[in-house]
Amino acid sequence: MYPNLTLPLIALAALALGLTLAAAVRRPYLRRLALRQVARRPAEALTIVAACVLGTALIVASLSVGDTLNSSVRQVAYQVLGPIDETATSTSTSQGAQAAARLAPLRADPNVDGLLTVTGLQSAVTAGSGRAETVQPRGLVWEADFPSAARFGGTGGGSGLSGATPGPGRAVVNDLLASSLHVRAGDPVDVYLYHQPRRFVVERVVPAQGLAGMGLGDARNYDLFVAPGTLGSAYRAAAGSATGIGAAAALAAPVTQTLVSNRGGVEGGNVLSDRVAAEMSTLLGPLNAHGTAVAQPKKDVLDSASRAGDQLGALFLFIGSFAIIAGALLLVNVFVMLGEERKSQLGMARAVGMKRSHLVGGFVIEGCCYSLAAGLIGTPLGIGVGRIIEFAAQRIFAGWNSSMTLHFSVSSVSLVNGFCAGLLIALATVAATSIRISRFNIIAAIRDLPADGARRSRRRTLLLSGAACAVLTAAAVPAVVGSTGPNTYLLPSLAVLCAVPLAARLAPRNWVYSGAALLILAWGLTANLLRPRIFDNPTTTTYIILGTLLAFAAVVLVVENQEFVLKPLTRLVGGPTDNGLATRLAIAYPIGRKFRTGATLVMYCLVVLTLVLMTELSAMVGMTVDHAVSQASAGYTIRADVNPATPIAQPQTALRSGDLAGEVAHVTPVSSAPAKASDPGTSSPATTVVARVYGVSRELSARDFPLSSRLASLGPDDRSVWRAVESDPRYVVLESSFAVSGGPPGSRFSPGAPLTVTDPQTGRTEHKIVAGLLSDPLMFYGANTGTYAHPVLMSQRAAAAQFGPDLRPTVLLVQAAPGVSAQTLAADLQRRFFTSGLVATQVEQLVRDNFSASQSFFQLMNGFLALGLVVGIAGLGVMMTRAVRERRRTIGVLRALGIQARTIRRSFLMESTFVALEGILLGAALGLLTTYLLYTKSSAFNGINLGFPIAWGEILTLVGITFAASLLTTVLPARRAAGIRPAVAVRVAD
DSSP states (O other): OOGGGHHHHHHHHHHHHHHHHHHHHHOHHHHHHHHHHHHHOHHHHHHHHHHHHHHHHHHHHHHHHHHHHHHHHHHHIIIIITTOOEEEEESSHHHHHHHHHHTGGGGGOTTEEEEEEEEEEEEEEEESOGGGOEEEEEEEEEEOOHHHHHHTTSTTOOOSOOSOOOOTTEEEEEHHHHHHHTOOTTOEEEEEETTEEEEEEEEEEEOSOGGGGOOSSOSSOEEEEEOTTHHHHHHHHHHHHSSSHHHHHHSOOOEEEEEEEESSSTTGGGGGHHHHHHHHHHHHGGGGGTTEEEEOHHHHHHHHHHHHHHHHHHHHHHHHHHHHHHHHHHHHHHHHHHHHHTHHHHHHHHHTTOOHHHHHHHHHHHHHHHHHHHHHHHHHHHHHHHHHHHHHHHHHHHHHOTTOOOOOOOOHHHHHHHHHHHHHHHHHHHHHHHHHHHOOOHHHHHTTOOOOTTOOOOHHHHHHHHHHHHHHHHHHHHHHHTTOHHHHHHHHHHHHHHTHHHHHTTSOHHHHHHHHHHHHHHHHHHHHHHSGGGGGSOOHHHHHHHHHHHHHHHHHHHHTTHHHHTGGGHHHHHSSSHHHHHHHHHHHHHHHOHHHHHHHHHHHHHHHHHHHHHHHHHHHHHHTHHHHHHHHHTTOOEEEEOOTTSOOSSHHHHTTSGGGTTTEEEEEEEEEEEEEEEOTTOSOTTOEEEEEEEEEOHHHHTTOOOEEEEOGGGOSSHHHHHHHHHHOTTEEEEETTTTOOSSSSOOSOOTTOEEEEEOTTTOOEEEEEEEEEESOOGGGSOOSSSOOOEEEEEEHHHHHHHHGGGOEEEEEEEEEOTTOOHHHHHHHHHHHTGGGTOEEEEHHHHHHHHHHHHHHHHHHHHHHHTHHHHHHHHHHHHHHHHHHHHTHHHHHHHHHTTOOHHHHHHHHHHHHHHHHHHHHHHHHHHHHHHHHHHHHHOGGGTTOOSOOOOOHHHHHHHHHHHHHHHHHHHHHHHHHHHTOOHHHHTTOOO
16 A cells, blocks of 8 residues: 555655664664663563554554455456456447447557457346246346457456357356356256346356456446347347337347457556547547447556555554554653663763763664564564454455455555554654653752753743744634644644743743643534534544544643542542552652653543544444434335346336235336536546436425435425426535545535536536435445446436436335335345346345444454554553562662551552553543534534434443453552562662
């Protein structure tokens, strides 16, 4: 993933390593000091490496998830397309022949290594009889010359077809159709060509690869190849027997396609696709405007794969970013502790002439050793985590898209990017922390005295902070006015932070820090109340910034006011008992070491906040399933997709007669046509979207499918919008996620936006206005065959005028009679109308399956994010381990004064309890509050008035497991502290 970032990341990593290596070579004593520290404390070295490892592993795992989806979608290029790069599709046999003749000069083009004309028709295929009969309603019957197909794509081109062309009454089937019908070579199958059965004997079964897996846009095709002329004779017979001129004209002729293979392999020829497609359009001439369309399916598939992989990888990178931040904070905490431990040594080094920059260099060299080791370990670990995610995701995808099979893959680009990014994050963290560590008073450091926290800011610092505050404030105003997601949160918060040094000259630091934290926290929680459209921008950066700001601000506010927070413990602390003494010892260290405590709290708070937020979102999704069924269905029970080549005559009567009498209450036929549309969320006319136009009849508009937003000038309610769409050809209705295939929820455009709709067969273009946005567009997505086209709903008359004969009755919206099961009705419809290729989808079941898949995906992301809790828990364990070492003399003195070992042990356990509970409860409270504000104010939850759900069971389980794991990490340090011998501790030297 992200090959465009590879060179910059390599350059930055090489620069950082080069500077570190130069410092190590130029000043050998820094190298010796750094390596000595690494060898001296192997346990600490392992802790630091572990902190760095997780960041690298999460980055590599996220990128591998993107690579996996990218590779999985690209499999379509091999299975469905093979050597096919471009197609010229004609909807009549005669025009298809003309197109093939006009494209014949391409055979001499050096960029083209194959040209093949095929004819296809969608038909139902059956095998067996009686109860043993099996049906495939969406079979594809093709005519192709096999010797020509074998040469298609050049020698060894892997076309997927070879051998002799099947003769009359014989057929070659691909393994998908053979598996669906449970047939093999020698078995008979019945193909329903224009409702009339024709029997063929299976000659052989071929793998569904390349031409043997090709289709008309689906990702999974059930292909059957017959003798040339079979489809033409069936069409002429059907047209001759049709009653009336209108009935004959309504028949869809077999589709004729001229397939073009570019020079190069399956993916290599894609670079020539634009050039060859332009040449094809030139050769076709007037046919472009009369029903012959040039398409670049290979380019579309590969581009779609790249987008899908980038979006899913970015999603997991977004989720993992909180754990990566927690890992960076653990690294900061460890190095701050190391600096405190070596304070006397560092003070003496500065006293004998070592510069501050040399101290920083020594820490960076040491950190570089840890970072390199972590990268070498984290990269393969990330591959393992990615493999686990792929295994879990496969089960989720299988629940709602049977045509999607994940193939685990990780590219060398992703490995390099992950390694370099993890290395740079670790080195940057170490460098920034080292600069902070190097700023100390030399005399105080030699004497091991506490640092002076009241040091006044320099004049230069005040001037720079004042200027930065002014600039950021000026930049924040347009960002807030324009509701720019990331900047709306970030710029005002940075302006407040830059004002802190100035305010600290006028008021006590505690007041200033608390006030700044309170302002940032309040802005993070209420910005979306003042700017409701802040989440309309679908970017993950907004959520990362928001979560980080909330966690840091809340922790600073709590840490700076621990005395107020601990007031409930006053009575326990003041008691002259062992518990009172243990409690006083337990809270003294967190209060006295604010930075370390704060860093540990942020690790807990940030991850728990995000986990609770996602748990609540999952609960809200589950709560609204019944509401979603009502929104999506508008009262309909079944969506029935039919083969446009074999439509059902008079469907309102046919579906309510015979054995279906009494089962169907209402039927609404809907006509549709494939289309291309502009992206209303961008001003670029070059951006096109695969769409499908649906004609809105008066009957359909009367159903009043709920709208999430509408054009105010059309009327006060949804019904007025649907009336306008049905009667006025200027208006269309879209979904809010039109032209969006991933990312956080949010609409990129509003009603009133312009839209351009194009007929791909004729090139005819119409300009429309978006009248409204569907609350749930599920009813206007086709049968689950792998196609993905955004619905565009317009007037039936306008659609017929633009798309002409390509607008065909393809959908029947069916409302079951009272008391009739949707499952029973779906089975009866498919049994009776299988010759029309009818596929019945139960709307309620589809909605519930989608909701179930969404919740499973939430659980998967929660599991990925839970790795961040490991960081927080490890951070607490590190802090307590370091506390034992730092306080061993103090513990020795306390033991010498008569304090019992169990009191020391209890104080350490209470200290970890205090820190862990504070971080967990703070994160949980912020997660609930943030989710509540989103629920009540975000447009994503408009129309949902079911009450705010709190997933008490999941949240309490999360809190309990985290708290128990935190206590377990403290048991060993507490036992070590209790086991310290007073006589040894008071004399030991570090």
